[in-house]
Amino acid sequence: MAYIQLNQVTKRFGSVTAVDRMDLEIAHGECLAMLGPSGCGKTTTLRMVAGFEDLDDGEIRVGERIISSKAKRYYLPPEQRNFGMVFQAFAVWPHLTVYENVAFPLRIRNLPRAEIHARTEEALKHTNLLSVAQGSPDDLSGGGKQRVALARALAIRPDVMLLDEPLSSLDPHFREEMRFEIKDLQRRFGFSILYVTHDQSEAMALSDRILVMRSGVVQQIGTPLEVYSNPANRFVFEFIGLSCFIEAGLSPEGFHLGGTRYPWPEGATPSGEVIAAGKGLLAARPTEIDFQAEGGIRGEVLRKVYLGETIDYRVRVADTEVRIQKTRRTPGPSVGDHCGLRFTRPHWYPANQASSA
Amino acid sequence: MNTRTQSRFGTPELLFMLSVGVLIVVVAFPMLLIFFNAFWVDGHFNVADVVRVLQRKETYEALLNSLILSGGVTVTGTIVGTFFAWLVTRTDLPFKKTMKLLFLVPFMLPAFIGALAWKMLLSPRAGYINRLFMDVLGFDGPLFDIYSYAGIILVETMYLFPFVFIQVSGALERMDPTLEESARISGADLFTITRKITIPLVLPSILSGALLIMLYSMAHFGTVAVLGVETGIYNIPVLIYEKIHQSAGSFDSIRTATVLATVLVLTAALIMWMQNRVLAKGKYQIIAGKSFRPTELKLRGLRIPMLILCIVYIGLTIVLPTVTIFLVGGLKTYGLSFTLENLTWANYNHILFEWDLTRDSIWNSISLGLASALITMFAGVIISYVIVKMKVRGKGFLEFLGMLPFSVPGSVIALGVILAWSGKFGINIYNTVWIILVAYIARYMAFSLKANSAALEQVHDSLVEAARASGASMAQALRDVVVPLVRPGMVAAFFLIFLPALRELTVSVLLYGPTTRTIGVAIYTLNEDGETVYSAALAGIALIIIVLGEVLIKRLVTQKNGA
Numbered sequence: 016m017a018y019i020q021l022n023q024v025t026k027r028f029g030s031v032t033a034v035d036r037m038d039l040e041i042a043h044g045e046c047l048a049m050l051g052p053s054g055c056g057k058t059t060t061l062r063m064v065a066g067f068e069d070l071d072d073g074e075i076r077v078g079e080r081i082i083s084s085k086a087k088r089y090y091l092p093p094e095q096r097n098f099g100m101v102f103q104a105f106a107v108w109p110h111l112t113v114y115e116n117v118a119f120p121l122r123i124r125n126l127p128r129a130e131i132h133a134r135t136e137e138a139l140k141h142t143n144l145l146s147v148a149q150g151s152p153d154d155l156s157g158g159g160k161q162r163v164a165l166a167r168a169l170a171i172r173p174d175v176m177l178l179d180e181p182l183s184s185l186d187p188h189f190r191e192e193m194r195f196e197i198k199d200l201q202r203r204f205g206f207s208i209l210y211v212t213h214d215q216s217e218a219m220a221l222s223d224r225i226l227v228m229r230s231g232v233v234q235q236i237g238t239p240l241e242v243y244s245n246p247a248n249r250f251v252f253e254f255i256g257l258s259c260f261i262e263a264g265l266s267p268e269g270f271h272l273g274g275t276r277y278p279w280p281e282g283a284t285p286s287g288e289v290i291a292a293g294k295g296l297l298a299a300r301p302t303e304i305d306f307q308a309e310g311g312i313r314g315e316v317l318r319k320v321y322l323g324e325t326i327d328y329r330v331r332v333a334d335t336e337v338r339i340q341k342t343r344r345t346p347g348p349s350v351g352d353h354c355g356l357r358f359t360r361p362h363w364y365p366a367n368q369a370s371s372a
Numbered sequence: 373m374n375t376r377t378q379s380r381f382g383t384p385e386l387l388f389m390l391s392v393g394v395l396i397v398v399v400a401f402p403m404l405l406i407f408f409n410a411f412w413v414d415g416h417f418n419v420a421d422v423v424r425v426l427q428r429k430e431t432y433e434a435l436l437n438s439l440i441l442s443g444g445v446t447v448t449g450t451i452v453g454t455f456f457a458w459l460v461t462r463t464d465l466p467f468k469k470t471m472k473l474l475f476l477v478p479f480m481l482p483a484f485i486g487a488l489a490w491k492m493l494l495s496p497r498a499g500y501i502n503r504l505f506m507d508v509l510g511f512d513g514p515l516f517d518i519y520s521y522a523g524i525i526l527v528e529t530m531y532l533f534p535f536v537f538i539q540v541s542g543a544l545e546r547m548d549p550t551l552e553e554s555a556r557i558s559g560a561d562l563f564t565i566t567r568k569i570t571i572p573l574v575l576p577s578i579l580s581g582a583l584l585i586m587l588y589s590m591a592h593f594g595t596v597a598v599l600g601v602e603t604g605i606y607n608i609p610v611l612i613y614e615k616i617h618q619s620a621g622s623f624d625s626i627r628t629a630t631v632l633a634t635v636l637v638l639t640a641a642l643i644m645w646m647q648n649r650v651l652a653k654g655k656y657q658i659i660a661g662k663s664f665r666p667t668e669l670k671l672r673g674l675r676i677p678m679l680i681l682c683i684v685y686i687g688l689t690i691v692l693p694t695v696t697i698f699l700v701g702g703l704k705t706y707g708l709s710f711t712l713e714n715l716t717w718a719n720y721n722h723i724l725f726e727w728d729l730t731r732d733s734i735w736n737s738i739s740l741g742l743a744s745a746l747i748t749m750f751a752g753v754i755i756s757y758v759i760v761k762m763k764v765r766g767k768g769f770l771e772f773l774g775m776l777p778f779s780v781p782g783s784v785i786a787l788g789v790i791l792a793w794s795g796k797f798g799i800n801i802y803n804t805v806w807i808i809l810v811a812y813i814a815r816y817m818a819f820s821l822k823a824n825s826a827a828l829e830q831v832h833d834s835l836v837e838a839a840r841a842s843g844a845s846m847a848q849a850l851r852d853v854v855v856p857l858v859r860p861g862m863v864a865a866f867f868l869i870f871l872p873a874l875r876e877l878t879v880s881v882l883l884y885g886p887t888t889r890t891i892g893v894a895i896y897t898l899n900e901d902g903e904t905v906y907s908a909a910l911a912g913i914a915l916i917i918i919v920l921g922e923v924l925i926k927r928l929v930t931q932k933n934g935a
Contacts (some may be wrong), residue, residue, distance in 0.1 A: 065557060093556045100557040106550035110572045120566075167558065177557075360876035 453536025484594025739799025827861020
């Protein structure tokens with residue numbers, strides 16, 4: 016059952032529509048990552064859920080309760096929403112100790128002393144902060160500060176945790192560690208997570224479902240596997256993972272590239288609409304293209320770069336460059352060779368679709 | 373290793389010695405003379421005498437008054453400054469941007485001119501407002517007596533609160549808004565956040581602004597001299613002034629002055645030390661991240677009352693005194709009502725074109741300002757270069773010497789200059805314009821060093837190295853790379869010195885001679901002599917010159933930034 020529900024949520028800043036009629040449902044205990052380039056509206060969405068931004072249209076519910084509604088002109092203030100939130104820049108208070116930071120939301124709620132202590136200790140324990148509890152958060156590393164922020168959010172035992180790029184201020188090796196810690200805490204406490212990030216691997220690793228946004232409009236919602244293997248459009252294809260595109264002329268029998276006609280690749284015929292347009296984009300992951308000596312789509316190898324485990328090729332096909340990655344164990348052509356390409360999992364998109372670049 | 377770094381006396385050492393020499397002659401020597409005169413009597417080190425001076429009624433009263441006044445101003449100025457800073461950065465007050473600029477205007481206005489205006493408005497018998505209440509509205513006594521501790525504190529607060537306002541509004545603007553948002557999502561309402569998160573986080577800024585107010589008020593001569601003279605309220609700088617002026621250079625009064633100056637220096641040093649501690653301890657990392665604008669507190673019903681409060685405050689501190697100065701400056705005789713037949717241009721004409729005393733004072737202030745700004749600017753570049761860029765031993769000492777006058781009150785510098793350059797050591801420039809120039813250079817050197825070292829620190833060594841690698845000699849690298857990059861710092865230094873020097877009173881009032889009055893001195897002495905109307909007219913002219921200067925510097929600075 017949907018726990019958090021966004022209905023037709025819209026936000027405008029002046030003439031720019033930051034979020035456009037967004038519908039979204041998040042289940043109890045689910046982790047949903049909102050992914051997109053900067054300025055796509057993902058942070059604005061999060062801030063509307065948190066209550067820091069009003070809505071220009073639509074409503075947001077948690078459980079049975081409406082928390083934001085344009086029509087009813089009702090906004091539950093952020094301090095009464097009982098959400099946990101972690102910010103990119105940590106936002107731990109340097110004038111308080113680690114302990115006081117974590118105890119703050121409990122003290123605000125005027126809980127009994129003993130309970131404040133117990134819950135603070137519990138949150139500190141789960142974030143491995145007990146040993147530094149009496150110190151200043153300024154003495155901690157970025158990862159340590161973010162743990163304080165997590166503990167502070169945990170202390171109120173929220174049903175919903177809002178994470179606004181919580182890992183992007185951390186050093187890369189901390190990032191991976193913290194990912195697991197967040198996932199671990201979620202498993203233990205069972206809260207729902209709404210997670211904003213521009214890092215796709217973070218989104219893939221953490222979330223049950225991914226939402227990809229562009230210019231305020233949702234492009235696709237699905238499990239990481241769905242979004243990666245069946246991108247809804249060119250933008251999603253390009254935004255997640257490596258990709259290459261070849262523009263081709265289409266006819267009902269097949270496609271043509273630089274004057275050569277090819278039959279449809281196995282299991283990949285574009286939809287009737289795309290064929291009718293006469294032009295389309297052949298999309299593929301660089302790892303999902305094989306070399307073959309005879310036949311296939313013909314091209315010429317321009318560059319060949321060893322990246323350790325993989326070899327990165329650039330092959331010119333008609334007037335576009337195609338990127339291909341193979342493991343170093345697979346034999347491949349050399350620079351200047353003419354070769355054939357076979358697309359193992361190709362996708363077709365309309366030629367005029369927006370790119371993420 | 374090349375041979376130049378091994379030679380014991382190269383260009384760096386020469387520049388270093390030159391810088392040390394300048395600073396010792398201009399700054400250190402006069403200061404040492406003060407301590408020497410205070411503690412050294414008839415060839416003996418003598419503390420008992422110092423204690424005796426301190427036990428005199430007038431001395432400890434001056435001390436006590438300084439404490440009461442600067443303490444009071446610090447408290448009120450900090451409250452007012454913090455409140456307005458919060459209002460213009462964290463609420464939905466209408467016209468916030470304009471208000472913020474207006475709150476900075478009192479900084480341009482010399483406090484003693486403000487004091488003059490308030491004397492005209494609120495002196496117990498003759499003040500226009502008090503007379504309005506007594507004569508027209510039938511009050512028994514004056515509405516408010518400005519010749520009181522409360523009056524002096526009030527006037528100083530009006531012109532010193534920007535020290536806190538600037539620090540706090542800057543800190544609030546730079547503060548990462550998620551620090552407050554995370555408190556909100558933790559369940560705290562805006563009032564609790566202000567109390568428990570916002571104010572504690574900007575506390576270092578509040579304290580450091582408060583200490584600046586205290587430092588300034590402690591050393592401030594003008595307001596106390598103008599408003600305290602009738603009722604006998606005087607602070608240390610005023611007592612130093614009286615000692616030097618009334619007793620025609622007798623040894624005892626000079627000694628008393630040096631003892632007072634010593635106390636003032638020690639207090640100032642203590643304040644500076646506390647300020648450094650506050651700044652070192654309170655370096656919270658509160659600036660960060662991508663920023664959404666902080667949530668504004670909705671004032672709702674209080675929105676208009678708060679706007680009115682701001683407008684009234686600005687009206688009372690800026691508009692009313694300024695208008696009063698210009699109107700009184702146009703009166704035929706002081707005390708007449710402001711009707712058209714009582715107003716005349718003749719006063720302005722007289723002080724600008726006919727009266728030597730006032731004409732000289734304007735000329736003196738402008739030429740002193742220009743000369744001291746130019747000399748200090750160039751000396752500041754060289755000394756900053758030695759401090760920032762050169763690897764010579766003992767440059768910490770140089771920095772200390774240069775920054776010393778920053779915390780040393782003007783009256784102390786003036787006194788030191790008198791001791792040093794009145795003929796005791798072969799040079800007598802007392803009663804000439806040169807002694808004021810020397811004092812100004814000492815007083816403003818710290819401004820120049822600050823501006824120039826900030827600019828020089830921006831010029832990374834690799835820029836010069838790249839020029840050298842491209843084939844430029846050291847001199848060419850300096851001329852083509854360093855100087856163009858430092859020029860904005862030099863321009864800033866020039867105006868940072870020129871504008872305050874233009875309205876200077878504390879130093880020049882101790883050093884002026886018959887023909888070497890500055891504008892400040894002329895306004896002050898005319899007022900003392902009862903020439904209130906001419907004093908106001910000259911103050912009006914001074915305000916025009918100051919505002920023009922400020923506008924000019926804004927123009928230049930924004931052009932620089934735009935390029």
